[in-house]
Amino acid sequence: xxxxxxxxxxxxxxxxxxxxxxxxxxxxxxxxxxxxxxxxxxxxxxxxxxxxxxxxxxxxxxxxxxxxxxxxxxxxxxxxxxxxxxxxxxxxxxxxxxxxxxxxxxxxxxxxxxxxxxxxxxxxxxxxxxxxxxxxxxxxxxxxxxxxxxxxxxxxxxxxxxxxx
Numbered sequence: 001x002x003x004x005x006x007x008x009x010x011x012x013x014x015x016x017x018x019x020x021x022x023x024x025x026x027x028x029x030x031x032x033x034x035x036x037x038x039x040x041x042x043x044x045x046x047x048x049x050x051x052x053x054x055x056x057x058x059x060x061x062x063x064x065x066x067x068x069x070x071x072x073x074x075x076x077x078x079x080x081x082x083x084x085x086x087x088x089x090x091x092x093x094x095x096x097x098x099x100x101x102x103x104x105x106x107x108x109x110x111x112x113x114x115x116x117x118x119x120x121x122x123x124x125x126x127x128x129x130x131x132x133x134x135x136x137x138x139x140x141x142x143x144x145x146x147x148x149x150x151x152x153x154x155x156x157x158x159x160x161x162x163x164x165x
Contacts, residue, residue: 001042001045001047001099002099005047005099005100005103006042008100008103008104008127008131009042009047009050009103010042011125011127012103012104012105012122012125012127012128012131013035013038013050013051013052013125014035014052014127015124015125015126015127015128016052016053016122016124016125016128017031017034017035017052017056018031019124019125019126020053020056020063020068020124023071023075023124025063025067025068025071026056026062026063027062030056030060030062030063031052031056033055033060033062034052034055034056034059034060034062035052037055037059037060038050038051038052038055041055047099047102047103048102048151048154048155050102050103051105051121051147053065053068053105053121053122053147054147057147065121065146065147068121068124068144069144069145069146071124072123072124072144073144076123076124078123078142078143078144079143079144080143080144080145081109081117081119081143081144081145081149082145082149083107083109083119083145083149083150083152083153084149084152086109086110088109088110088153089110089111092108092109092110092111093157093160096108096154096157098154098157098158098161100131100135101150101154102154104120104122104125104127104128104131104132105120105121105122105128105147105150106118106119106120106121106122106128106132106150107119107120107150107153107154108132108136109153114138114139115138115139115140115141116136116138116139116140116141117140117141117143118132118140118141118142118143119143119144119145119149119150120142120143120144120145120150121144121145121146121147121149121150123142123144129142
């Protein structure tokens with residue numbers, strides 16, 4: 001993990017956790033446990049495992065990812081995408097910053113005219129949205145997706161490139 005990515009990981013996860021608590025999707029006690037676990041994961045430099053949402057959903061079982069996605073649709077008005085059924089163009093795949101994608105649990109997956117489509121499991125983190133908006137300097141259409149969808153796509157790209165996060 002490059003030195004500039006670690007603060008992004010921390011900010012993305014911290015603000016996601018705060019939003020999950022604010023929207024009554026998790027309890028503060030669970031978030032505190034998840035944050036401790038996240039720090040352990042980061043000490044091992046495992047970027048592809050550095051997800052407070054993953055810890056909350058799959059280790060602590062404090063929230064269901066489906067509940068977070070339902071909240072995104074109902075309260076935030078964004079759509080969902082299943083990246084397993086989507087053929088991401090070669091141009092987009094070759095230009096992906098894999099560390100930024102892992103750090104934000106988000107991936108640009110299409111472009112239509114001036115609009116860029118991004119799938120994310122971290123929409124509730126303002127740090128994630130701000131990062132991509134500043135980086136791309138283009139209008140973004142956001143879609144919610146699962147951690148597994150993001151992970152599968154990024155692992156496929158890593159395999160094609162012969163790299164690992």
